[in-house]
Every structure is written in C-alpha cells, then in structure tokens.
Amino acid sequence: MRLPLALLATIFTTVALPASTLMAQTPAETIQPNENLVIEGIPAIPQTVAQQVARYTQFRSASLSTWHPIKREMLISTRFADVAQVHQVQSPLGARQQLTFYPERIRGASFQPTEGKYFVFSKDAGGNEFAQNYRYDRATGDVTLLTDGVSKNSRGVWSSQGDRMVYSSTRRTGKDNDFYIIDPQDPTSNRLLAQNQGGGWWAMDWSPDDQQILALEYVSINESYLWTIDVASGEKTLITPKDQSPTVYYGGGIFSRDGQGLYVMTDQDSEFQRLAYYDLSTQKYTYLTSEIPWGVENFDLSHDGKYLAFTTNEDGASVLRVLDTATQKEIPLPQLPVGLVFRINWHRNSQDLGFTLISAKSTADVYSINIKTQQIDRWTKSETGGLNTDAFSDAEVVRWKSFDQKTISGFLYRPAQKFTGKRPVIINIHGGPEGQARPYFLGRLNYYLNELGAAMIFPNVRGSVGYGKTFMTLDNGYKREDSVKDIGALLDWIATQPDLDQDRILVTGGSYGGYMSLAVATKYSDRIKAAIDIVGISNFVTFLERTEDYRRDLRRVEYGDERDPKMREFLTKISPTTNAKDITVPLFVVHGKNDPRVPLNEAEQMVKTVRKNGVPVWYLMAKDEGHGFSKKRNADYQFYATVQFIQEYLLK
Template identity: 30%
Template sequence: MINSNQALFRYLNVRGAFQPQVLPNQQALTFISKETGIPQVWKWDATTTQIQQYSDLPDRVLSVHHSPSGKQTIVGIDEHGNEKQQLYILHENSLNAQELVVSKEHFHQFGGWSPDESKIAFTSNRRHPGYFDIFIIDLETKTEEVVYQVDGNCTPIAWTKDGEQLILSMPDTNIDQSYYILNLKKKELHKLFEGSALARYQSLQQSKNGEGGFLLTDLDQNTLGIHQFTFKGSSELQQLLLIDKWDIEEIKLSPDSSLLAFTINEGGFSRLGIYDVTKQTHHFIENVPNGVVDSLTWLNDNELCFGLKSPILPGDIWKFSLEESQIERITFIGEAKDVQHLWQQPELCTFSSFDGLEVPYFLYGKTDNAQPLVVYVHGGPEHQIRAEYNPVIQYLAANGFAVAAPNVRGSMGYGRTYVKLDDVRKRMDSVADLKWLAEDLVKTHGADPKRIGIMGRSYGGFMVLAALTHYADIWAAGVDIVGISHFKSFLENTGSWRRKLREFEYGSLKDDVDFFEEIAPLNHTDKIKVPLLIFHGRNDTRVPVSEAEQLATDLKEQGKQVELFIFEDEGHQTEKIENHIKMNTQIVQFMQEFL
C-alpha cells in the first residue's frame, strides 16, 4: 500500500503517447505527448526508431494535420484550456511554428489541405458566437476568404480529391449529424444521402480514385457499421460490415484503397480487424493487448500503426505488419517502472437496475472485508468509461479503496437505443442507476454501505450532485469536477454554439424549464448531508464556472461542509501537471478522511 503525496505524483506524472499520424513520404509518424509537461507533437522515425520533439508551442496542442507531401503541418493550440483553437504552421524539420489563423476570441476548426497544398479550409465563429462559417486561406499570400456562411455548427472533414469541393459535417442532434458537399466554384451546398433518417455518420474515408469512399453509420440500425458510397449517381449506402450488438467506431483506408482497418467497441474494450474491400471479407488481428485502440494510420500498404491504452498501459504507439502477422510496440513513453506493478486490471461486471435494465461497470480493487468504495461517474453524458489508464482510480485502488466506474443508461458504446434512454425527461433514470449500483455493490461485493463516496467530471459532476440530493442517504462524500448544478443556468450561460445540441439531450429552455427546476441540484441543496469538494476551471467554455460558484455559495450559506477550488489557468479539462497534483491530492485526502 502507498500513502504519500510523492506516490500520487508518480501516478499522475505518468506520460503517454497518443494520436499517431503518419507523415506522408517519410516512413515516420507523429504523436502527441506531455513529455514536456503540456501536450506537444513528437516524431517517431521508422528507419532509426528514434523519437524527437516536433513542436515547441506555448500551450497545449489540440490537433495535428500533415500536408499531403508531409512537408508542412498545421497544429492547433488553445490558451489556458479555453478550447478556442488557433492554427499554426510548421515546416519540415523546424520546431518553430508560425501563426497562420489567429483570432484569440474565436474558435477555429481545421478543414483539410487542398490537394496541391496551396490552401487550407477551416471554420470559425467570428461572425456570430453560434455560427461557424467556412473559410479558405491561401498559404502563400495569407489571404482569407469566407466561402460559405453557416447559421449553426459545422465541421469540415476534407477536400475532395479533385480539389473542387469540401466535405462538411453538420450536427442534427447531440449524437446525429449529416454530411454535405460544398462546391467551391458555385458556392452551392448539397446533402449527401438526402432524405435519410437521423443517424450518426463518422470516420469518412475517400477512395484513391476520388469517386466515393467508405464511412461508418447507424442509419436504420442500432449500431455503427461500415458502408460504401459514391459522390455521384445513387445516394444509397451499401452496407459492408455490421457487428451485432457493438459499434464499429473507426475505419482507416490503406494507401492503395484495398484494405480497411477497423476497430470494434466491445463493452469498453477494442477489437482490431482488417476488411478486404475486393474480397468483401474480414478477419481480426490477434495478440493485441486488451484495451482501447484508436487513431488508426497506415505507415504503408503493409504496416498499420495505432494508439493503444489500457488500465495498465497509459498510452503508446503500436505497429502491426500484415506480411508477418506480427504486432510490435514502438514507443515506451507510458512506462512507469516504479509504480506500474501496482496497477490493476478491472473486472467487467453488470447489475440489474430498477427496471430490469442490465447496466455494465468496471470494478477495481476488492470489496471484501467491508472495503470503502468510490463510484466514478463519466461525463458526456454520451461518453463511455473505457478500459483505459486512470491515475486516480489506480491510486485509490492501490490504497485500499474499491472503485466502480459504471456506464449508466445514456452512455455511448451500446447502440442507439441505450444512449437514448436518459434523454430529456428520462434524465433521472440514469441517476437512479447509481443508487441501484451502490446497493448491488453492497449486496454482491460486500462494500461497506456507510463508506460509499461518489465523484465525477462535467456531466458526471451533475450526476454526483443529483445523486447527493435525490438519494442522500447512500453516500458518505462527494467530489464534483466542472459539473452542472442547474440545467437552466447552464444552458443560458454555455456557448451558443453548444446550446442547441445540448438541448436535444437535456431538454430546452423553451419547453422544459419546469423539469430543470424540479431536478436541479441547486434547488435541493438542503438535502445534501455529506461533505462536498468542488473543482472548476476559470476558462471553461463548456460548463461555466458560475455553475460551481453558485452551488458553493448556497451550501456555505447553509453552513454545509463544502470546499471550492478554481484553477485560473485551466478550462474544462485539467492539463497542467501542477493542477493535476493539487486537485487529485485533495481528492485522495478527502476520500481517505471521509470514507
């Protein structure tokens, strides 16, 4: 058992390598890592297997986009966690990035390189806080042009292969979107798959000939599957591969367009496979460590690279050779030899909730001998707890706590039906899942009913507050990180670009204020019986810091035990290691004291 703050620092200070992307024509790839303390770009060279720093920017790197030749790279960074991404350009073999698209009060989303590398596309909300217009900038003259105005949210996907059109994604609901084609000469927009029902579309890949490609969708299905499409002629999708019960969540087309690498999300674990486009057959790759695979990228037609994380692998880059059927770990940044022997693999369990719904959860540590228990609730709400390294969960488990991390109704990864089970006025059904989880852990795993704590981030913070106010007798302590205390004030104060989409999930200011008032934790603070710890970032553009301030003020006026920490240099995420240490040291000490 470890008990010191220094031990917690070792858990929190574990690095990792994420989001690999092949550098075209170089037999090399880049990835993001916090080796210098904040996320920066690093390069791995296949010929030397050496790693070197690729960017040195003043704040965290959010995105990386290499040009078709690999000689230039667009890097997106924000400022103090505010998520207002600005775009910089890096030239080959130079750490020094130059400002390219900078308007610090606004958001920018990269939209792809033109095939000849002379231009890039991006969207920005410069005209209106909630409208993301489409821009093109000439890289030689630095001249910007608004090519289309969009009175809503919009994310560019890529240029078409002929350089004449842009592919755009526009959200329809909190989980659904549609794809559009923008003709740059005519400034005309038309919808792909016109007339289709609401659906998720993602991971679009263009074929080498530019006539169409492949994508993932759950159109008329419960789960995401691989489909083929063409830009011209029929707008119908041809289904190639659908897995019963589970989503296929990412695809990547090989350089010669003959193979599709794909991942399946099986209850929070990934399965990696290869689909042969010509033969229309598929097989799965063996010996991939149990965990989460993402960021598929082809080094060449024979070698596939990807990021891999697991509860005992904080994140590194791996390579699979098709010819040799061999898998190889190519970075070891996630190693932590002084503490990794203490990390635990969780048990994947389920419990039956109040209405008979089977709800999955990961269980860390042992719950015998009436062990104290922490329930860890994810955000989103459409996110999913995955089989990934979490330093706080691992530290708590190593120090005598059991930790249960559930995917309550409304979580992604289990199909459309499951993710819609908590929409709008069904919101409190997911909170009830937490009550039934706690009772099941006492009954089936021997948890001490008097020593159950709960913690969560973002929407998970709301779940913590809702659980403490609506099922007050179950919990012994709570931790709310960037959480929502009242949906009405949250929707009024969040960015207007997010409000419309969040209303599909939570309900609207027009129709559901009575329900917001009914369930708001802020309206039921008199029911909170246990100590509460609150954290928030001053620069949070998703959940405004006012959500934390109004809650803490109310509880203090009642004489309740509450403590609020505000990080002046963070946003919705907590990125800086010193803030991680401060926050999680407080959380661990808090749980040790009250559980």
C-alpha cells in the same frame, strides 16, 4: 510493485490527520498551491502527501498525431514537462524529439501530406478551447499563425493534392461553424467557402479531384447529415435525407479513391454504427460490417484505397480490424491486448497502420502493424513512475438491474489483494452524457486501489454510447433523472456484494458526471459518505444560458430547451442547486475559470448554496484551465487534495 511497509504505515497515519491538526502545519511542511490556483475550505495539505503519491503522478502517455508522408517516421503527442507537446519519433522506440515548447498543450498536428516539409498544429489559451492553427516549418523551426487569433477553429482537413486545408471557424458570428479554405504556405489565401447555421458543422474529406468537400452536419448523437460542397462555388448539396424517422446518425465519411462513392459510419436501419459504402450515383448502401454485432467507432482508408482499417466497440473494449475493399473480407491481424485502440492512421505506403493503444495495465503508447508482414512495432514506451503496472487491477464487467428492470453495466476495479474485509467504494461517473466508461489505464487513480484500498466502479448509466441508439435516448429531456436512478440501483447492488462496504461510498465525476455526482448527493445523501464535482452542471437553465454560443443549440437537443416554459420548469426542478438543501455530506468542487462548456458560475453557485447546509465544502479553481485540468502542476495539486478528501471523509 508494493511500497515498503514503513511507508505504508506513514500513509495511513500521517495522511489521515484531522483538519484541525493539518491547519497547524507550518508553511514549510505543507504543499503550497501555485499562483493560478484558488482554494477555499481546503485544509493545509502536508508535504508528506506529495512524497507518498509522487510515483503515481509521474505517468506519461503518448498518442499518434500523424505519419510523415515519405519517411517511416511520425509525430506524436506526449508530455515531458507540464503539458503535452509535439514530438518527432524517427523509428520504433526511437528518441522522442520535442518540437514545440508552449505553456499550453498542443491539440494535435498533421504533416503536409505529400512532402512533409511542414505541419499544422492547434493550440488554445488557458483551456478556453478557442483553438488557433499554426504552421511549423521543419527546416527553420519558424511558427506562423494561420487563423484570426480570436475565434474557435478546427485544425482542418488536407486536400488530396496537399496544397490546401478546409477548416471550420466561428469567426463570422461567434456561434456558426462556417467553412474556410487556406493554403498554409500563404496565410493571405484564407477565404470563406460556405456559411453554415449552427455549431455542429465539420469538414470530413476532399474528393480525389479536389472539386468537392464532404461535410458533416451534427445535430445530436442520434442525428446528423452528410453534405457535399462545391469547392469553386461553395454550393452545398445534401446527400442524406432529412425526412427519415427515426433519425439517422453518421459518424464520419471518406471518399472512395475513384470518387464514385463514400465509405461512411451510420446507424441507418441498425441499433449500432456500421461501415457502409454509399454509391453517390445510385444513392444505395452496401453494408460492410453487418455480421459484427457491435458498433464501429473509428475508421481510416489506405492511400491506395485497398484497405479499410476500423475499430469496433465490443462491450467497452476496442477490436482493431482491416477490410479488403475489393473482396469486402477481413484480413487477419495479430492479436492485441484487451484495451482501447484509437487514432488509427495509415501511412502513405498503404502498408503501415499506426494507432494508439491503452489498457488497464498499460498507459497509452503508439504502435504500428504492417499488414503485409503482420509485424507489430512499438514506437513509444512511456514512463510509469517506476511502478510495475503489470500488477495493477484489471477492469471487470459488472451488471445490475435498475428501477425499470433495464440492465445497466459498468467496470469494477478491485483494490490490491493485501486489503481484506469490506472495501470502501468510489463511484466515478463519465461525462457526455454521450460518453462511455471503458477499460482504460487509470493512471494516478491506481493509488486509490493500490495504497488506499478502495474499490472503483465506473458505471455506464442510460444515455451512454456503446449499447445501441435506443439506450442513448433513455435519459433525454424529461427522462433525465432516470440515469440518476441507475446509480441508486448501483447502490443497491453494492449492498449485496460481500467484499464492498455499502456504508463507505463516495461519488465523483467530471462534466456531466459532475452533474450526476451532485444529483446523487441530493437524492442519496443518506447512502453515501461524500461527493466530488469536477466541472459539473449545477443548474441546467443557467448552464444552457451561459455555455458558449456555438454549443448551446447542440446541448438543447440533449437536455431540453430552457426557453420553453414547461421544460424550463422541469430543468429547474431537477437541478442540483434547487435541491442542494438535501446534500448532507461533504462536497469537493473543482473547476477551471476558462471553461467554455460548463461556465465557472456553475461551480460558484453550487459552492455558495451547499455551504448553507453546514457541511464541509472544499473548492478548487484554476485561473489557467478550462474544462478540466490539463497542466501537470494543477492536476497534481487537485490529486493531493482529492487524496486528502478521501482520507478524511471516506476512509475514516
């Protein structure tokens, strides 16, 4: 749906006021930041901005959390007010009944798996990611804390009998993820099962007889190991060798229903993750998806053990598949829209497969497929602010050659057809680095396409997942700046496109994408107009020294060990703070005070350093957020300010 011409005229005149005029606005005419926001250098933002972008801030989404084990109903996560909470849906497109009411978002929920009389959910405080587990009793609505209230805890995995959960926690040392077992109906039953070294340990599954637990030891995106743990003694047994070269990555594992083997995702002898059956007695693999030339990214085994549901990442899009475990053949499924499929989850009836689906033209919603009848049911239909999303831009795959002739790809979203001539470009770089731009719903970012006439490119520079394990290693250690050069090559490619304006380019990104934005601004300030850094790394040494203890060793594998003098010198040399004198374009820095991954200091030191260059520097900090803004009122102000920044420094 297009906005009226009169309103469009208002957007392109009122919003684009110079900073000096904006500062003259009276408080009643400007947007007042809430008490948790700290702003520096951001001019007063007219109320008209909020009015003009209002519908683009009203998108909702929903994702599947858990099926009820007996009834054909589910718990989902969606937001009605400020943050996502747990809701119950009793039938397809049924009413969404909110069950939790907290000022902080709920990070997932799972029903007790045999009766469903209660569920366990996780919640942190202020985005600090130190999640605590709680039991919610359906009959009374009572909520009981299950963890220590201090440490970082995973939500945990249910036993086969549904009487216990195993979860990981940092409570012993603050950095090691140990395993604990608890009966959620009796919080005093909590006990330490096994001590671990490092922050990369996760429980995956229980054996059918509940005597063994399958655990994953994560070292890096290219290296992990599977262990079994004896529930009675806590003794750990390594089941995948540590002397392999190259190293092998296991993305997950589930016990077969007879307990004789495991279904695993692994890149053993392959560039991509494949599904395999691992026989525990013979230690032999049977590969199940070798004929598919793409990586498996998620899977779930039906309760009766007859079906494996999984998704493959095919050039960024998800393809949902179901395998018959007896015949090892795929079962035909109805075709789904091109997009992303995640949180696949079998109902205990082994017929209904639930999942969350999102596409470029559709916000995330919950669906299910009955594999017997082939019927697709839609369980939620999230609001889109009254906008017709069918008219939104599709994601278009684009490719370009980098400095070393390697092919780099990304997704291009073109602006609405009403805009003519060369269009300004916003380059949005994903985090990770082990992330991937996918053809997902852009939400409020569609405002830039539909109303501001900017094109958006989401690149997958080297180091991104989805293109093989070799590609993922091409930015490791001393090769870090090669990914920045991939963006330099993208700037070259933009210059060859007749409908894109090489003289009006803005670079933005979050987390590692924030580092990339800063790095691009130091290397290519003469080729871009502005940069936005959201919770980004500004100095690799200070980042590694100050990130939370449980993450530090995991990040050293990717970036390098700052304790080594040679590596420390290199990391210092390439850090944006070291090269900040070369940033000659306006910069907008956004951060959360409670960020456990990229500490607030990374933003503060960058702002302080770049201000010495005499260029405009906008700074927005939220006292009640962590690694990105999750509360709607904070995200809305960030959006208003970003629209103003784009108007002022990209579109003029």
